[in-house]
Amino acid sequence: MPVSKVLTRGIGQVDLRDLKVYRRRGGYRQWKRVITELQPAEVVDLVSKSNLRGRGGAGFPTGRKWGFLPNNGRPRYMVCNSDEAEPGTFKDRMLIEETPHQVIEGMLIGAYAIGAKQAFIYIRGEFKRGYEVFTKALADARDAGLIGEQLFGTEHGVEITIHRGAGAYICGEETALLNSLEGKRGEPRLKPPFPAIKGLYDEPTVVNNVETLAFLPYILKNGPEWFAQIGPPKSPGLKVVSVSGHVKKPGNFEVALGTTLRKLLALAGGPRDGRKIIAVQPGGGSSACLFEEHLDLSYDFDTMAANGTMLGSGAVVFFDDTTDFVKAAHALVRFFAHESCGQCTPCREGGHWLEVTLERILHGGGLDSDIDMLVAVARQLTGINLCPLGDSIEPFLASVVKRFESQFRGYVRKRAIAV
Amino acid sequence: MTASRGFAETLAKVKPEAEKLMAQYPQKRSALLSILHAFQNAEGWVSPEALAAAAEMLELPVSVVESTASFYTLFFRRPVGQYVLQVCRNLSCQLNGAEEIMAYCREKLNVRHFETTYDGLFSYEEVECLAACDRAPCMQVNLEFVYDLTREKIDEILRAMSAGNFEVAPLPQTAKPDVTWFVAHEGEKKSPGAQGVSSPNDPGGIGDPSGRQMVERIVRDPRLVEARPTAERLVRDGAARLEAGAEH
Numbered sequence: 001m002p003v004s005k006v007l008t009r010g011i012g013q014v015d016l017r018d019l020k021v022y023r024r025r026g027g028y029r030q031w032k033r034v035i036t037e038l039q040p041a042e043v044v045d046l047v048s049k050s051n052l053r054g055r056g057g058a059g060f061p062t063g064r065k066w067g068f069l070p071n072n073g074r075p076r077y078m079v080c081n082s083d084e085a086e087p088g089t090f091k092d093r094m095l096i097e098e099t100p101h102q103v104i105e106g107m108l109i110g111a112y113a114i115g116a117k118q119a120f121i122y123i124r125g126e127f128k129r130g131y132e133v134f135t136k137a138l139a140d141a142r143d144a145g146l147i148g149e150q151l152f153g154t155e156h157g158v159e160i161t162i163h164r165g166a167g168a169y170i171c172g173e174e175t176a177l178l179n180s181l182e183g184k185r186g187e188p189r190l191k192p193p194f195p196a197i198k199g200l201y202d203e204p205t206v207v208n209n210v211e212t213l214a215f216l217p218y219i220l221k222n223g224p225e226w227f228a229q230i231g232p233p234k235s236p237g238l239k240v241v242s243v244s245g246h247v248k249k250p251g252n253f254e255v256a257l258g259t260t261l262r263k264l265l266a267l268a269g270g271p272r273d274g275r276k277i278i279a280v281q282p283g284g285g286s287s288a289c290l291f292e293e294h295l296d297l298s299y300d301f302d303t304m305a306a307n308g309t310m311l312g313s314g315a316v317v318f319f320d321d322t323t324d325f326v327k328a329a330h331a332l333v334r335f336f337a338h339e340s341c342g343q344c345t346p347c348r349e350g351g352h353w354l355e356v357t358l359e360r361i362l363h364g365g366g367l368d369s370d371i372d373m374l375v376a377v378a379r380q381l382t383g384i385n386l387c388p389l390g391d392s393i394e395p396f397l398a399s400v401v402k403r404f405e406s407q408f409r410g411y412v413r414k415r416a417i418a419v
Numbered sequence: 420m421t422a423s424r425g426f427a428e429t430l431a432k433v434k435p436e437a438e439k440l441m442a443q444y445p446q447k448r449s450a451l452l453s454i455l456h457a458f459q460n461a462e463g464w465v466s467p468e469a470l471a472a473a474a475e476m477l478e479l480p481v482s483v484v485e486s487t488a489s490f491y492t493l494f495f496r497r498p499v500g501q502y503v504l505q506v507c508r509n510l511s512c513q514l515n516g517a518e519e520i521m522a523y524c525r526e527k528l529n530v531r532h533f534e535t536t537y538d539g540l541f542s543y544e545e546v547e548c549l550a551a552c553d554r555a556p557c558m559q560v561n562l563e564f565v566y567d568l569t570r571e572k573i574d575e576i577l578r579a580m581s582a583g584n585f586e587v588a589p590l591p592q593t594a595k596p597d598v599t600w601f602v603a604h605e606g607e608k609k610s611p612g613a614q615g616v617s618s619p620n621d622p623g624g625i626g627d628p629s630g631r632q633m634v635e636r637i638v639r640d641p642r643l644v645e646a647r648p649t650a651e652r653l654v655r656d657g658a659a660r661l662e663a664g665a666e667h
Contacts, residue, residue: 075445084550085547085548085550086548087509087510087511087547087548087552088510088511088548088552089548089550089552090550090551090552090553092550093550093551118445124550125456125491125493126493126549126550126559126562127550128562128563129563129564161443161444163449163452163453164452164453164456165452165491166452166455166456166491166492166493166494167491167492167493167494168490168491168492169547180452181449182446182448182449183446183448183449183450183451183452183477183487184448184451184487185486185487185490186490186491187490201445201446242552242553243553244511244514244552244553244555245510245511245514245515245552246514246515250511250552250553250554250555251553252553281510285509285510285548315552317510317511317514317552319514323514327513327518328510328513328514331508331509331510331513332509332510334508335509335510335547335548338547339547341490
């Protein structure tokens with residue numbers, strides 16, 4: 001069954017940054033309907049029925065996340081996470097820069113659903129243009145009476161504040177993001193308590209990804225059944241997938257979950273001429289590699305998990321037969337070592353020493369035993385840190401060392417011969 | 420460190436903006452990052468005076484503001500060049516030739532990662548994924564994207580920047596930049612091991628147990644710059660271990 005795109009529809013054809021254009025296409029109608037006709041609990045119910053799972057990386061059911069908020073009469077906050085920095089991911093930047101109004105509408109609906117009067121959007125510091133576009137869109141929406149107090153003649157209202165980050169991958173982790181939003185160092189907090197109980201300023205808080213929130217207007221417009229029947233039942237809906245690496249036409253593609261990896265490769269123009277794809281990283285820098293025999297797997301949360309990797313943020317990187325996987329592993333390990341906040345010793349020290357060891361191998365000073373050590377150290381880093389950053393090093397490293405061990409051994413042997 | 424000129428003027432410009440920013444949040448400390456951005460926009464960097472002024476506005480100790488600022492890589496705590504070139508070194512760019520692009524930039528500008536050219540025009544940094552993998556290899560110049568990099572494209576933009584007709588505006592420059600804007604402080608973010616000292620068991624020696632002064636010296640002293648990359652040392656260590664038969 002053909003599925004029509006929603007989030008990326010019109011991008012590149014019309015200027016969706018223009019409030020008038022967005023409204024002409026039905027924009028903000030769902031926000032008006034929600035605030036004037038629906039109770040917050042009804043909105044939560046509709047979103048739960050749609051089976052929407054978080055598009056930021058963890059894939060947690062959005063309706064359930066909202067349901068964790070306690071009824072304690074305290075102020076609540078909605079936070080939109082636009083600190084997109086997972087290697088290979090560039091979908092949120094596109095959504096912010098190209099269609100800011102659907103993100104704003106999603107934030108307003110989400111905030112209303114959880115009973116928050118104040119919402120924040122945390123925009124990655126590097127997204128200067130995204131910040132400027134969003135600031136303008138927010139001002140336009142405010143002037144049009146779509147944001148603020150007592151909207152559409154009701155007693156309800158939502159205020160939105162933009163918060164600009166300043167360069168730290170770890171602030172994409174929700175509790176680090178909240179610390180950063182409080183004007184502190186972006187260091188993850190000990191959990192529990194989870195943000196739903198004690199989040200921003202110690203009040204109940206929901207942190208949702210840009211793409212997750214952007215789907216809300218369409219789920220309300222087309223009904224939860226529409227969303228739930230797209231793709232696999234437990235992992236349904238549309239997903240904007242960022243495809244890059246060794247492909248002819250990299251880009252963002254909005255597809256139904258359950259599309260095969262091979263189809264994604266075809267959408268991105270296929271491999272470069274005369275080359276063959278031998279590996280694919282399906283869910284950002286933190287995910288384990290899959291290989292050519294996996295290309296017909298269904299791209300959804302559960303199938304990826306069942307195959308020892310994850311859908312993550314939806315960043316798919318294809319590798320062809322020219323790839324130097326020692327260099328690729330080095331790039332990602334260096335990334336995690338660089339981005340470690342330094343709170344937990346295994347992540348701070350382990351990441352660094354893995355980087356140094358890989359550097360040694362690359363420069364021809366490696367030993368055969370280094371290769372086994374890489375995998376052993378990476379494994380020892382996992383599961384013992386405050387946040388998942390330290391755990392993110394092992395999947396890619398271990399999977400490529402196992403599959404392409406000869407490349408790693410090759411570097412070691414080169415040195416042995418030279419000596 | 421060179422003192423910035425006319426800070427009073429900067430402060431007069433930033434203060435009303437800061438007041439507005441603080442009013443947006445239930446707690447004013449939340450405005451810290453935004454206030455530092457405002458100072459950096461005005462000065463080109465975040466000077467010690469700016470840190471102190473931010474601390475006063477937010478009623479925080481200067482040390483807390485400095486600690487927070489030091490966490491974020493986009494805040495320059497020393498003066499930088501008018502054009503900050505941040506080239507992506509992460510996976511998708513690497514697969515599409517970032518290494519060659521970085522080597523070309525370094526050669527052309529005669530700088531290394533984290534260094535500024537002597538004329539104070541360019542600062543060069545190799546950064547992590549910029550979320551533009553569909554147009555790899557890419558870089559940001561003063562946080563504006565430049566996509567699909569080639570040697571020719573780099574020649575072209577550097578020429579435009581030198582001639583003063585590049586599409587991206589230069590950063591204000593209120594103080595002359597040093598060789599590097601990288602600041603290493605004791606206990607900041609990473610352990611000595613992670614700050615470029617090749618072994619945690621081999622720090623700076625007596626009076627410098629954490630290696631801080633050694634790191635500072637290496638970073639500041641141009642004669643010691645050669646000693647900075649760990650790679651040569653690693654190769655040497657590895658070779659020595661091989662010769663000693665450490666492996667078998």
